[in-house]
Amino acid sequence: xKAFPLTSIHDKLVSSTSHKLSLLLVMYLSQRIFLCFSxxxxxxxxxxxxxxxxxxxFSALVYCPxxxxxIYASLIDRTKGRRLGRRKSWIIPLLGISALTMLxxxxxSPEGNLGLIxxxxxxxxxxxxxxxxxxxxxxxxxxxxxxxxxGNTIQxxxxxVGYMLGSGVFLIVYQHAGWQATVxxxxxxxxxxxxxxxxxxxxxxxxxxxxxxxxxxxxxVKPKVWPLLKQKNTLWFFLFAGLLIVMDQGGLxxxxxxxxxxxxxxxxxxxxxxxFGSPLCIVGATLGGALLSKLNxxxxxxxxxxxxxxxxxxxxxxxxxxxxxxxLIAVMIGTEKLMAGIIITFISSIIMNISVGPQSAxxxxxxxxxVQLVQLAVMPAAGVICxxxxxxxxxxxxxxxxxxTLFIGDYILRKRLMNINVFNSDIAD
Numbered sequence: 001x002k003a004f005p006l007t008s009i010h011d012k013l014v015s016s017t018s019h020k021l022s023l024l025l026v027m028y029l030s031q032r033i034f035l036c037f038s039x040x041x042x043x044x045x046x047x048x049x050x051x052x053x054x055x056x057x058f059s060a061l062v063y064c065p066x067x068x069x070x071i072y073a074s075l076i077d078r079t080k081g082r083r084l085g086r087r088k089s090w091i092i093p094l095l096g097i098s099a100l101t102m103l104x105x106x107x108x109s110p111e112g113n114l115g116l117i118x119x120x121x122x123x124x125x126x127x128x129x130x131x132x133x134x135x136x137x138x139x140x141x142x143x144x145x146x147x148x149x150x151g152n153t154i155q156x157x158x159x160x161v162g163y164m165l166g167s168g169v170f171l172i173v174y175q176h177a178g179w180q181a182t183v184x185x186x187x188x189x190x191x192x193x194x195x196x197x198x199x200x201x202x203x204x205x206x207x208x209x210x211x212x213x214x215x216x217x218x219x220x221v222k223p224k225v226w227p228l229l230k231q232k233n234t235l236w237f238f239l240f241a242g243l244l245i246v247m248d249q250g251g252l253x254x255x256x257x258x259x260x261x262x263x264x265x266x267x268x269x270x271x272x273x274x275x276f277g278s279p280l281c282i283v284g285a286t287l288g289g290a291l292l293s294k295l296n297x298x299x300x301x302x303x304x305x306x307x308x309x310x311x312x313x314x315x316x317x318x319x320x321x322x323x324x325x326x327x328l329i330a331v332m333i334g335t336e337k338l339m340a341g342i343i344i345t346f347i348s349s350i351i352m353n354i355s356v357g358p359q360s361a362x363x364x365x366x367x368x369x370x371v372q373l374v375q376l377a378v379m380p381a382a383g384v385i386c387x388x389x390x391x392x393x394x395x396x397x398x399x400x401x402x403x404x405t406l407f408i409g410d411y412i413l414r415k416r417l418m419n420i421n422v423f424n425s426d427i428a429d
Contacts, residue, residue: 021154027135028155030193031128032162034186040167043256057383062118065126067372069133073365076133085202087138098127099190106183137361140352141205152348153289156341164278171270236416242374243405247308248343249378250398254386276334284341292349300346301409309402311335312395319391
């Protein structure tokens, strides 16, 4: 798809792009703060209570709604809410429900009500994942082709800022102020983030002017999932993304209990996230967006595979307990987040290019759900394997897997996904 100019005046182009990106940043951030807090805290609490690595791996299933978005994503693409807008009619009510749910969670205790909290967090993930469907569709609708790498960079930065707050600042707050005060503060922030989202006027989609389907949005859209799934390029994308997810997620969740075993407390982990992890994740997202906008997917794939393999080798070294140096742990966490920033931007950019069209939210949700299903399968499996063979051998395997993926991934990009930007054009016809 060729670039479709927003305006003939350069200054207005910059202003319009900045407005879109800042709006999307707030939308993505609103989903992430509490989820990143719970994602990081629960493995620590479970490990401190003597939970096995297998159980910690399976605890990630509370985030399964993110992988099941494809089941109901088509509902989001049907025209709703003329007053609020096609996407806002989903985003605003669900943000309100999420704030009320967080308020309820504040009055529970992770020590005495951990099972109930995990159940409520599962429902909260359902609300946030549904918001994410609408926001992803909105981003795909309003961003020009040349804006998409930066749009996905903003998505990653929203995740990183949420991670920095949830897994950094609020872990420290939790250490000193406890669960209730921490969750109440996050609920207040959630309400503040809702204000600009509620007040803005929903932007129109840009693709009708180029595709000749200007009237498509006036009637109910009837999304179709099967035409997307049956395309050969889609299947190759799933294989390609699956390889990258194994590298990314195979050791990610297990680094938390490994650091607990070393002796790191939540506040210490939070400080490392604030000063090393989060800034380097932003660097990774920006680097990934810059490479995608200037070059193509192949250099990003090579960079990520080499970096992920090196990180796994370094994690194996740390797991041996040869050093409890905070500096070495900071290097591991920083490298992990640098790689995470690159891979999130990379995969999201590919998915957005595939998803453009009148059923953009459905396409985006289906593709991300498939990726997240692999992620949910990998984490419990990694926990079981790590219980059997230990941290060291798991990370050595992931390092070798990363080198292998470099060659397989490059082949898929060269031979199978050369037309990745254009193969979605007939899905909704």
